[in-house]
Every structure is written in C-alpha cells, then in structure tokens.
Amino acid sequence: MRLYYSFFAIWIAAVNNLQSQSKIKCDLTEISSIAFDKSPNIKRTYYAIQNAEGELQVQWSTFDFNLNSALSYQNSRLNLYDADPRNQYIDRSLKSNSVDFSAGLQKRFRTSQIAEVSLRYLYNDSNFPLNTFNQFVGPFYGNHTGVLNFSLTQPLLRGRGKKTATTGEKTASLYIDKNKFDYEFTNSYEILQIGIAYWTYYTAFKSLDVYKQNESRVRNVLEITKELIKADKKPESDMAQVNADLTNQERLTFTAQQNLYNARLNLGRAIGLSDEESQQLGDPASDFPVVTESGYKENIDKKALIKRAKDNRGDLKAIQKVTEAVELQYQLAENNLKPQLDLTGFAYYGSTSVGNGVDKTFSSFVNNQGQDLGVGAKLTFTFALNNNLAKGNYSINKIAVQDQAIISDNTRRNVDLNINAALNNLNNSVLILEKAKESMGFHKEAFDNEQIKFQMGLTTLLNLMLFQERFTYSELEYLNAEQQFSNAIISLRHETGTLVSKENLDFKVIPNAFYTVPNTEN
Structure with a gap:
C-alpha cells in the first residue's frame, strides 16, 4: 500500500510538472519576441519584401542576354514547263533541298544602347547539274553561305540615357526599401498592440484579485453582522442587506473572471497564437512601470520627440522611397512623350563556298572567293500621331506625383499631431496616477475607520457598505490609471519610432521600451 501511495504521488507530481511546462511564460518582452515569428501581419509584410525583390529581378531581365536561334529544312519539287530549257538536263522535275540556320545574341545596356550579334548559315542544292556560271558540276552539288552581322543601336530621343534605361530597376529597388521600412513600422505597430493587450490582461488579472478581496471583506462584514445580531446590537434585517451585497460581489467576481479569460485570448490573438496556445498563457509576470523609474520628467521637449520620429519611423522612410519612385516613373513618362529616333551602326562579313562535305560548311565563313564585307548606318523614326498612350501615362504619373506629395505632407502632419x-x-496619465493613488489611500483609511465604528455600533451597515464600495472602486481606478500610464509610454515609443530595433531584418524590442519614456537628449 505504501508503494502504491508513493507511485501515485510521483504520478501527480509528473502531471503537474508537465502542465507547468506546457504553460507559456507571460513575460512582456518574451511574448513580444514570439510575435516576430507568429504574427500574421508581420509575416505578410515580410512576404511583401520578397515580392518586391521578385519585381526587381523582373526589371533585371531587361538587361539579360537574349539568345535566339532557328533551324529550318526544306525539300521542294518543281515541275518545269515544256519550254523550260532546263528540261534537257533533268527529267522535267526540279528537286531541291535547303537548310537555313541562324543564331543571334542581343544585349541591352544600362547606358540605353542595344547590341546584337548574329550568325546565319544557308545551304542549298538541286538536281540541276549546272552552277550559276553554267559550269557542269553534277546534280545535288551544294552551295554554302555564311554571314556574320554586328549592330549597335543608340536611341537619340525616347529611351535615351542611363537614367531612362534604368528607371524600372531603380524603381523596383526603391520599393524593396519601401517594403523593408513598412516591415519595420509593422513590427513596431504589432508590438504596440501586444503591449496594450498585455496591460489589459494584467489589469484584468489584478482586478480579479481586487474583486476577490472585496468579496472577502463582505464575507467578513457578514460574520461581524452575525455576531452583532447575536449581541442584540444590530437588527436581524441587516442580514438581508449583507447577503444582497455579497451576492452582488460574487457576481462581479464572475464577471472579472470572464474579463480575464477574454483578455488572455485577446493577448494571444495579438501575438499570433492559436486558441489552444492562447489558453496556455500563464499569469502575467511583468508589473506596471513606475513613474520614478521611467525617466519621466515634466516639460519633455516635444520638438526633440518629433525629430526622433522623423529620424526613426519606418512609415516616414517608406513614404520617402515611394515619393522617389513615383518621381522616377513621372520622368520616364515625360521621356516617352518624345518620338523614337534610333541610330543603328552595323557591320557584316560573309563568304560562300561550293561543294559537298562538312569542310565546305565551315569554309563558307572564311573562303576568300565570294567574300562580302560591309559597314553602314541607318536611322529609324517612330512616332504615334495622336500619341494618346504616352500622353495618358504622363497625365497619370503627373497626378501620382501630386497625390504622393499630399500623402507625404499629411503623414508628417499626423505624426506631429x-x-x-x-x-x-x-503627462495627464502621470497626474491621474498620482491622484488615483492618493484617492485609494484616503478611501482605505475611511473604510478602515468606518469598519471600526460599525463594530462599535456607531454607524449603520449601509454606510459601511457604501465606504467599502468606494474603496473597491478606488482600487480599480488606480489599476486603470496604472494601465493608462503604461499604455502612454508604449504609445509614445511607437509614435517616435523607438519601440523596436533592427539588425538587417531581425527585430527585437528595445530594452526597457515598455518601462521608460524616449530619451530626448540623443
């Protein structure tokens, strides 16, 4: 039997240990770190960076080497007319074979030029035994031709210059930076929401304790009332009032328990946890910040805070990148209003050889006889008479620049506000917190005095219950004041861009960001 009890005790201890291990420690800094991996909004903003990087790769494709090639073979049969003199050499049917192979390499440079190198090889033969010089060579005697071309095109109007040619690439790079800054600001915003949710959870946790203590005080009044009734110092009817008050306090305790449960789930929601994970959140482990330890002082320099915001906030930096990108697109649209005038310089080299055999194929590029060498230039002019496409894009991009200026100004205005x-x-939360603490102390003192007077029969039960409710209300108001002060700190941190720090794309909460106000001296 003793062995059975020992085994049972070990099993109970193991279960309790397993349950404690499954709990998530609810430390404010630790759960904030979890959010960097769990928050759906943070993940989606990170994917936006990868999407922008894909767009940059698309823009790189403009400057890729483009290789094209083609190979064709043709076999034909031509029935000659009776009057065709070739009938004396062939049996009324001209049979021919031809092979055409071409390959080209094209490259667009970031300086706007387009270079192209191409190679072409042609082979043909027929059953006609005479060549072009009326020499008898026999049927199916092959002719080989090889041609090498090189051309360089320089845009003179539309598309001219490195700035125009690389607009798409630069714009895509700016949007990568923009999405990185958005990612930074989203991290800060999500940590702000977690901080607010945590302080709500912590307030609900402490409020439940207040309601339980209040319920205990009512039960104590109930016992005192019973003793006073037995001593004929209070009427029996007072029991109804105390029981009614106790029932109401029990109701408030149940409501507080419900609020605590909801606050825990909402905190898990802000972190990015599932329902099961949210319910595994332990009791809050981080206490409210203290005014004297927060670095708070009167007359904080507002201009210094605004400057810190403009230096640190990711959304302001993101808007600046978008402004630069929109201006680049506007400049490109302005360039596209011009007609297209391209100057192309080209050079070519070709040669021919006759006969069958693989050696004749390669000698066609170097054969001295039949060599053809030339250089030249051409101008190509293209212009849409109405040019509605370019004009429409220009108008759209011009409006986009003006609209982006409004967005930028409005964002900076809202940051200041x-x-x-x-x-x-x-500032107000500090004053409210001080007054709430003073009020709670006075209400506690008044309740303690009223309780003594009640035991001595110098006051009524109704007065005691009234003072008790006021004391409980003052405790709750003090908790709300502490929550308000805590929220004010992290809100100011978020607004000044000093809530999270980053190393590349790895983020973490700035140490003591939940407990100290931003430093205005740096």
Whole structure:
C-alpha cells in the first residue's frame, strides 16, 4: 500500500510538472519576441519584401542576354514547263533541298544602347547539274553561305540615357526599401498592440484579485453582522442587506473572471497564437512601470520627440522611397512623350563556298572567293500621331506625383499631431496616477475607520457598505490609471519610432521600451 501511495504521488507530481511546462511564460518582452515569428501581419509584410525583390529581378531581365536561334529544312519539287530549257538536263522535275540556320545574341545596356550579334548559315542544292556560271558540276552539288552581322543601336530621343534605361530597376529597388521600412513600422505597430493587450490582461488579472478581496471583506462584514445580531446590537434585517451585497460581489467576481479569460485570448490573438496556445498563457509576470523609474520628467521637449520620429519611423522612410519612385516613373513618362529616333551602326562579313562535305560548311565563313564585307548606318523614326498612350501615362504619373506629395505632407502632419497627443496623454496619465493613488489611500483609511465604528455600533451597515464600495472602486481606478500610464509610454515609443530595433531584418524590442519614456537628449 505504501508503494502504491508513493507511485501515485510521483504520478501527480509528473502531471503537474508537465502542465507547468506546457504553460507559456507571460513575460512582456518574451511574448513580444514570439510575435516576430507568429504574427500574421508581420509575416505578410515580410512576404511583401520578397515580392518586391521578385519585381526587381523582373526589371533585371531587361538587361539579360537574349539568345535566339532557328533551324529550318526544306525539300521542294518543281515541275518545269515544256519550254523550260532546263528540261534537257533533268527529267522535267526540279528537286531541291535547303537548310537555313541562324543564331543571334542581343544585349541591352544600362547606358540605353542595344547590341546584337548574329550568325546565319544557308545551304542549298538541286538536281540541276549546272552552277550559276553554267559550269557542269553534277546534280545535288551544294552551295554554302555564311554571314556574320554586328549592330549597335543608340536611341537619340525616347529611351535615351542611363537614367531612362534604368528607371524600372531603380524603381523596383526603391520599393524593396519601401517594403523593408513598412516591415519595420509593422513590427513596431504589432508590438504596440501586444503591449496594450498585455496591460489589459494584467489589469484584468489584478482586478480579479481586487474583486476577490472585496468579496472577502463582505464575507467578513457578514460574520461581524452575525455576531452583532447575536449581541442584540444590530437588527436581524441587516442580514438581508449583507447577503444582497455579497451576492452582488460574487457576481462581479464572475464577471472579472470572464474579463480575464477574454483578455488572455485577446493577448494571444495579438501575438499570433492559436486558441489552444492562447489558453496556455500563464499569469502575467511583468508589473506596471513606475513613474520614478521611467525617466519621466515634466516639460519633455516635444520638438526633440518629433525629430526622433522623423529620424526613426519606418512609415516616414517608406513614404520617402515611394515619393522617389513615383518621381522616377513621372520622368520616364515625360521621356516617352518624345518620338523614337534610333541610330543603328552595323557591320557584316560573309563568304560562300561550293561543294559537298562538312569542310565546305565551315569554309563558307572564311573562303576568300565570294567574300562580302560591309559597314553602314541607318536611322529609324517612330512616332504615334495622336500619341494618346504616352500622353495618358504622363497625365497619370503627373497626378501620382501630386497625390504622393499630399500623402507625404499629411503623414508628417499626423505624426506631429500624434506625438503631441501621446505626450499629452503621458503627462495627464502621470497626474491621474498620482491622484488615483492618493484617492485609494484616503478611501482605505475611511473604510478602515468606518469598519471600526460599525463594530462599535456607531454607524449603520449601509454606510459601511457604501465606504467599502468606494474603496473597491478606488482600487480599480488606480489599476486603470496604472494601465493608462503604461499604455502612454508604449504609445509614445511607437509614435517616435523607438519601440523596436533592427539588425538587417531581425527585430527585437528595445530594452526597457515598455518601462521608460524616449530619451530626448540623443
């Protein structure tokens, strides 16, 4: 039997240990780190960076080497007319074979030129025994021709210059930077939401404790009332009031438990946890920040905070990159209003050889007889008379530049307003917290005094219950004031871009970001 109890005790300990291990430690910094891997919004913003990198690769393709080749073979049979003099050499049917092979390599340079090298080889034979010089060579005697071409095209109007040629590439690079800054700002925003959700969870956790203590105080009043009734110091009817108050306090405790459960799930939602994972969140382990340790001081320099925001905020940097990209696209659209005038210089070399055999194939490129060498140039002019496509794109991009300027100005304006509001909230939250603490102390003292007077029969039960409710309400108000102060710190951190730090694309919460106000001296 003793062995059985020992085994049972070990089993209970193992189960408790397993349950404790399955809990997620609810430390504010640790759960924030989990969000970098779990948050759907953070993941989606990271995918936007990869998508932009894919777009850059698409733009690189403009400057790829393009290889093209073609091979064709043709066999033909021509029935000659009776009057055709070739009938005396062949049996009324001219049979021929031909092979045509071509290969070319084209490259567009970032300086806007287009270079092309091409090679062409042609072979043909027929059953006609005479060559072009009326020499008898026999049927199916082959003719080989090889030609090598080189051309270089320089745009003179539309598409001219490195700046125009690389617009797509530069624009794609700017959008990569833009999405990286968006990713940075999204991380900050998600950590802000986690911080707010955590302080709500912590407030709900502490509020439940307040309600339980209040319920305990009511039960204590109930016991005191029973003793006073037994001593004929209080009427029996007071029991109904105390029982009604106790029932109401039990209801409030159940409501607080429900609020705590919902707050835990909402915190898990903000982190990116599933329902099962959210329920594994442990009790909150990080306490509220303390004003004296937060670095808070009166008359914080608002201009310094705004400057820090403009230096650090990812959304402002992202908007600047978009502005640069839109301006580049506008310049390209302006360039496309011009007609297209291209100057092409070219050179070619060709040679021929006759006869059958593989050696004749290669000698066609170097044979001295039949060599053909030349250089030249040409101008190509293209212009759409109405040019509606270019004009329409120009108008669209011009409006986009103007619209982006409004977006940029509006964002900076809102940053100034948001920092002003966040700083005002911080200042007020400190004052509210101080007054809430003072109020809670006075209400506790008043309740303790009223409780003594009640035991002495110097006050009524109704007064005691009233003072008790006021004390409980002051405790809850103090918790709300602490939550407000905590939220004010992280909101100001987010607005100034000092909530998270990054190394490349790896992010982490700045140490003490949840507990200290931004430093305005750096």
